[in-house]
Amino acid sequence: MKRNLDLVRNILLQVEKSEDYLELTDLFEARDRIKDCEFTNNEIIYHVELLIAHGFIDGKLKRDMNGYVIDSCINGLTWDGADFLESMRDQKVWGKARAVIKEAVGSTTFDVVKQTCSFVATQMIKNNLGI
Numbered sequence: 001m002k003r004n005l006d007l008v009r010n011i012l013l014q015v016e017k018s019e020d021y022l023e024l025t026d027l028f029e030a031r032d033r034i035k036d037c038e039f040t041n042n043e044i045i046y047h048v049e050l051l052i053a054h055g056f057i058d059g060k061l062k063r064d065m066n067g068y069v070i071d072s073c074i075n076g077l078t079w080d081g082a083d084f085l086e087s088m089r090d091q092k093v094w095g096k097a098r099a100v101i102k103e104a105v106g107s108t109t110f111d112v113v114k115q116t117c118s119f120v121a122t123q124m125i126k127n128n129l130g131i
């Protein structure tokens with residue numbers, strides 16, 4: 001399955017918004033409230049596992065012997081997850097960074113995405129200041 005940074009951003013936003021721990025079903029329900037959202041349950045599960053494995057969210061998924069998720073608990077964002085979300089929170093910044101990444105390389109690492117978002121935000125601030 002291919003990593004989808006729009007889905008990563010959406011998951012991080014949902015986790016941050018939560019005042020309590022989340023379960024996968026909470027993310028499925030949030031997805032269902034978004035018009036024309038086509039992320040599958042399996043895509044959400046895969047991305048949550050990636051975000052846990054790479055230290056962006058604090059949580060656990062428990063699978064049975066057949067590989068099906070039988071329990072989930074997402075406690076919140078980690079420091080790195082909050083930093084990554086901050087770099088891509090603003091829709092204008094995210095849209096421009098995503099377009100630049102897609103045109104230049106197609107896909108890339110989390111670190112490059114974060115750096116690109118920071119660069120785009122810096123350029124937008126400089127433009128507003130007339131620098």
